[in-house]
Amino acid sequence: MSEAVLYSVENGVATIRLNRPDSRNALNLAMCDGLAAAAKSASNDPAVKLVLVRANGPAFCAGADVKERQGMTESQVRARRQKGFDAYAALEALPMPVVAVVEGPAVGSGCEIASACDFIVATPAASFRTPEAIRGTVGATQRLARVLGKRLAKDMMYTGRTLTAEEALAHGLVSRLVAPEKLEEAIASIAKAIAEAPQYSLRLAKRTIDRGVELDPKGALAAEIEAIEEQLASGQWMGKS
Numbered sequence: 001m002s003e004a005v006l007y008s009v010e011n012g013v014a015t016i017r018l019n020r021p022d023s024r025n026a027l028n029l030a031m032c033d034g035l036a037a038a039a040k041s042a043s044n045d046p047a048v049k050l051v052l053v054r055a056n057g058p059a060f061c062a063g064a065d066v067k068e069r070q071g072m073t074e075s076q077v078r079a080r081r082q083k084g085f086d087a088y089a090a091l092e093a094l095p096m097p098v099v100a101v102v103e104g105p106a107v108g109s110g111c112e113i114a115s116a117c118d119f120i121v122a123t124p125a126a127s128f129r130t131p132e133a134i135r136g137t138v139g140a141t142q143r144l145a146r147v148l149g150k151r152l153a154k155d156m157m158y159t160g161r162t163l164t165a166e167e168a169l170a171h172g173l174v175s176r177l178v179a180p181e182k183l184e185e186a187i188a189s190i191a192k193a194i195a196e197a198p199q200y201s202l203r204l205a206k207r208t209i210d211r212g213v214e215l216d217p218k219g220a221l222a223a224e225i226e227a228i229e230e231q232l233a234s235g236q237w238m239g240k241s
Helices: 029-043 074-092 108-115 144-149 150-159 165-170 179-196 199-212 217-234
Strands: 005-010 013-018 048-055 098-100 105-107 120-124 128-130
Touching: 005 029, 013 029, 029 074, 048 128, 048 179, 074 108, 098 108, 098 179, 108 128, 108 144, 120 165, 120 179, 128 165, 144 150, 199 217
Parallel strands: 013 048, 048 098, 098 120, 105 128
Antiparallel strands: 005 013
């Protein structure tokens, strides 16, 4: 695990923590590798029921580390970008619930990391911005458009518009907006609810929702029926084991 990303597990809760506060947690190669490694550790640990993605310092993630790209060849830029995509995908593919805890600005790659999680808990200091296009590059064009709709995503991309935490809540990007002094209490409540739920059911529900939103209604229903049949066959129906 890279020092750019810290990983710990306590009472069934894994915490993946971005740890480049002096660089406002700008995403570099080490952080990409650290995120992927942390996701792999969580996925392989049957004791992990919930994954939290958090950050040290006042910023969640200030975007890609542009200093790292200076002097890179085209092939190196491509490889670095792919590492980022792989890191986001690793978080998104985790089978258990994954919650982003955003307490400051999430820019570009920060929006990608947060959006790869199942939902976002934020404090009023959080904000969301995707200025890639106006900086002369391409990125963060997929997940936010699915969550926010393409018009708002384009507004953000074309103009550098920042969504406040309140706006992000209103548009469905943030699920819960919590005062800083209540944040740990809110996280503990989420963790308790998840810990007490049947883990197999949660994983099936996550898989079915993620598949279903990519399908037409008939295909989505088929995905749910498939999950029901899988659970019945396992003997873990209604909490039975």
